[in-house]
Amino acid sequence: MAFTSVWLREPRKPGGPGRSREEIVAAAVELLDEEGLDGLSMRKLGARLSAGATSLYWYVATKDELLELAYDQVWGEMTVADPDKVGWRDAVSVLAHSMRQVMLRHPWLADLLGRLPALGPNALHVADRMRRMFKVAGFRGSDVDFAGATLTAYVFGMTTPEIAWNSAMGETGDDTEEMRATVRRAVAEFPEMIEGVDMNARADPRAMRELSFDFGLVSVLDGLERRLTT
Amino acid sequence: MAFTSVWLREPRKPGGPGRSREEIVAAAVELLDEEGLDGLSMRKLGARLSAGATSLYWYVATKDELLELAYDQVWGEMTVADPDKVGWRDAVSVLAHSMRQVMLRHPWLADLLGRLPALGPNALHVADRMRRMFKVAGFRGSDVDFAGATLTAYVFGMTTPEIAWNSAMGETGDDTEEMRATVRRAVAEFPEMIEGVDMNARADPRAMRELSFDFGLVSVLDGLERRLTT
DNA sequence: ACGATCCTCGTACAGTGTGCGAGTGCATTT
DNA sequence: AAATGCACTCGCACACTGTACGAGGATCGT
Numbered sequence: 064m065a066f067t068s069v070w071l072r073e074p075r076k077p078g079g080p081g082r083s084r085e086e087i088v089a090a091a092v093e094l095l096d097e098e099g100l101d102g103l104s105m106r107k108l109g110a111r112l113s114a115g116a117t118s119l120y121w122y123v124a125t126k127d128e129l130l131e132l133a134y135d136q137v138w139g140e141m142t143v144a145d146p147d148k149v150g151w152r153d154a155v156s157v158l159a160h161s162m163r164q165v166m167l168r169h170p171w172l173a174d175l176l177g178r179l180p181a182l183g184p185n186a187l188h189v190a191d192r193m194r195r196m197f198k199v200a201g202f203r204g205s206d207v208d209f210a211g212a213t214l215t216a217y218v219f220g221m222t223t224p225e226i227a228w229n230s231a232m233g234e235t236g237d238d239t240e241e242m243r244a245t246v247r248r249a250v251a252e253f254p255e256m257i258e259g260v261d262m263n264a265r266a267d268p269r270a271m272r273e274l275s276f277d278f279g280l281v282s283v284l285d286g287l288e289r290r291l292t293t
Numbered sequence: 294m295a296f297t298s299v300w301l302r303e304p305r306k307p308g309g310p311g312r313s314r315e316e317i318v319a320a321a322v323e324l325l326d327e328e329g330l331d332g333l334s335m336r337k338l339g340a341r342l343s344a345g346a347t348s349l350y351w352y353v354a355t356k357d358e359l360l361e362l363a364y365d366q367v368w369g370e371m372t373v374a375d376p377d378k379v380g381w382r383d384a385v386s387v388l389a390h391s392m393r394q395v396m397l398r399h400p401w402l403a404d405l406l407g408r409l410p411a412l413g414p415n416a417l418h419v420a421d422r423m424r425r426m427f428k429v430a431g432f433r434g435s436d437v438d439f440a441g442a443t444l445t446a447y448v449f450g451m452t453t454p455e456i457a458w459n460s461a462m463g464e465t466g467d468d469t470e471e472m473r474a475t476v477r478r479a480v481a482e483f484p485e486m487i488e489g490v491d492m493n494a495r496a497d498p499r500a501m502r503e504l505s506f507d508f509g510l511v512s513v514l515d516g517l518e519r520r521l522t523t
Numbered sequence: 524a525c526g527a528t529c530c531t532c533g534t535a536c537a538g539t540g541t542g543c544g545a546g547t548g549c550a551t552t553t
Numbered sequence: 554a555a556a557t558g559c560a561c562t563c564g565c566a567c568a569c570t571g572t573a574c575g576a577g578g579a580t581c582g583t
Contacts, residue, residue, distance in 0.1 A: 071475045082561090104539065115563040117541070126540065177403040177453040180461055182479050191483035198485070205501070206508070208489055212451065213509035220450025221442065223407040231410055249300050249412050253421035255428070259438055271435070278436070278520070279443035286516025290508070312530090334570065345532040347572070356571065 069128045070135075070182045082112065084122045088132045092169070095133060099230075100171040127179075134175050135183025140165045143192040151200035152284055158193065159218050159280055166222045170230060173223040201291045210287050217283045225272055299358045300365075300412045312342065314352050318362045322399070325363060329460075330401040357409075364405050365413025370395045373422040381430035382514055388423065389448050389510055396452045400460060403453040431521045440517050447513045455502055 090111050094103050105126060109116040123129045142161045146154040166172050181190070190211070197210045243264055250256040263271065320341050324333050335356060339346040353359045372391045376384040396402050411420070420441070427440045473494055480486040493501065 070479050105541080106539085109563095117543095117564080118562050120541070121561060173407040174404070177407075177457050180457065182476070187480055187483050187486060191485045194485035194489060205492060205496075205504070208493070209505045209508040210512075212454075212505050213447070213512055216450030216454075216509060217443070217447050217513075218450070219453070220446030220448070223449070224442075224446075227407050227410065246412065250417055253417050255421045255424035256417060259424060262435060263438070266435075274435070275439045275442050278439040279446060282440075282443055282516030282520055283447070283513060284516070285519045286512030286514070289515045289519075290512055335572080336570085339532095347533085347574095348531050350572070351530060 068180055068182050069124075069131045070184075082114065082118075082122065084132070087112065087119060087122055088129070088136055091129055091133045092136055095171045096169060100174045103171075130175060131179055131183065134172070134179050134181075135185045137165055137169050137172060138181070138183060138185035138189055140168070141185075141189050143189060146196040146199040151196050152288075154196045155193070155200075155214060155284065156280065158189075158196070159214060162215070162218045163222045163276060166219075166226060167229075170226045173219075173226045176219055176223070200287075206290065210290070213283060213287065217279060221276055221279055298410055298412050299354075299361045300414075312344065312348075312352065314362070317342065317349060317352055318359070318366055321359055321363045322366055325401045326399055330404045333401075360405060361409055361413065364402070364409055364411075365415045367395055367399050367402060368411070368413060368415035368419055370398070371415075371419050373419060376426040376429040381426050382518075384426045385423070385430075385444060385514065386510065388419070388426070389444060392445070392448045393452045393506060396449075396456060397459075400456045403449075403456045406449055406453070430517075436520065440520070443513060443517065447509060451506055451509055 106116040144154040144157045193211045197207045202210050336346040374384040374387045423441045427437045432440050
């Protein structure tokens with residue numbers, strides 16, 4: 064059996080006197096936020112809960128299961144609007160921005176996206192609502208899924224490099240003049256690139272990324288809308 | 294100093310009598326293709342080259358550097374067309390499909406995308422050519438970068454879950470009836486989702502993903518094109 | 524023959540996930 | 554009250570990881 068997931072098997076009975084799965088997952092998310100995916104180890108997590116490392120294995124079968132739980136936990140932070148009230152374009156747009164914000168808040172999410180199936184209740188809830196949005200928009204049949212896949216692909220694909228950039232820059236936030244110089248040297252032989260690097264040097268990176276995200280989002284929404292009228 | 298990269302420092306002089314960086318990187322790519330990102334360890338890679346694990350550290354400062362090199366290596370597999378000959382839409386479309394194919398061929402790529410800066414020569418070459426494509430299309434200023442970011446975001450965001458799905462399904466390729474049943478149980482309480490799952494059950498997954506990719510790609514290209522006319 | 528330089532690798536250390544089995548405390552049954 | 558059983562904790566051990574260090578070998582210019 065190649066395919067397993069926490070969500071496809073019965074959990075242990077809750078309500079016992081010991082620790083709970085919830086607080087373990089909450090602590091895991093905390094630790095992940097503070098130290099990143101590599102910073103989460105069973106021993107460290109155990110220490111944070113004043114427990115032995117192997118105690119956690121009573122509540123969770125493997126570390127991967129724990130990651131699945133933490134993963135779904137943050138899916139719960141996405142805000143989904145009702146397309147019947149605000150219109151499908153606004154609803155989708157709000158969801159897209161919300162996804163981006165959640166990813167920026169939990170940078171380790173990007174690492175998990177490509178590795179875990181999104182079968183948790185929170186992830187399914189978001190997917191369910193998104194399907195509704197695109198049905199309200201007028202999509203039918205497989206196109207509903209296609210449109211949803213396109214939207215999430217864009218958001219994840221756009222935000223993932225943004226996160227990589229943030230963490231590469233470390234805590235300083237902005238890129239230093241020195242490092243911009245070395246990058247310029249690296250792209251020296253690519254004429255088109257030099258232009259781009261020089262342009263970006265004069266701009267506020269954070270605002271630039273916001274602009275870039277909105278530009279692409281509007282494009283994607285326009286492109287999807289066009290599928291409806293033909 | 295938070296930011297480092299192989300590409301921003303001088304490499305060791307090549308041409309010595311010993312092993313070369315090239316064959317190490319080539320072996321690393323082989324091993325990655327066969328066993329995935331977790332399957333690559335310095336000891337295993339050393340064994341494959343009939344060398345001690347720590348010998349490799351003469352050519353490469355850390356394992357992360359090696360990954361950066363392997364990463365850029367496969368960027369070299371992308372095929373870039375000349376937009377002056379085939380038109381920008383075709384050129385971009387060919388590149389997008391090529392990116393997807395390369396990712397499917399080297400599934401570990403998806404894991405690295407969010408973690409490494411793409412500063413290698415091959416990655417820069419692709420970025421350079423893509424800039425050209427969008428300039429030929431008519432984009433100016435920052436919009437050139439925005440359009441490029443949108444396109445790559447879509448391709449990576451679409452292909453990454455596809456890879457995750459493939460590897461979750463393991464070698465069987467297709468999803469079994471049994472597992473489709475368990476998934477159906479997981480989504481039982483989300484009305485919109487059930488419909489989607491049932492629909493997909495009757496379709497060939499591989500063809501479906503191809504369709505989905507093309508649907509989104511056309512949408513993105515249409516959306517970008519619309520930015521030009523306003 | 525003698526360095527110097529390039530290159531290899533054994534050993535060691537701190538860290539990882541987790542299987543196993545012994546131990547603790549509480550609840551229920553006898 | 555005693556005994557049984559269950560829920561839970563955790564120390565130890567194993568196989569594995571990346572890589573710092575330093576001792577050795579090989580090849581070359583002189």
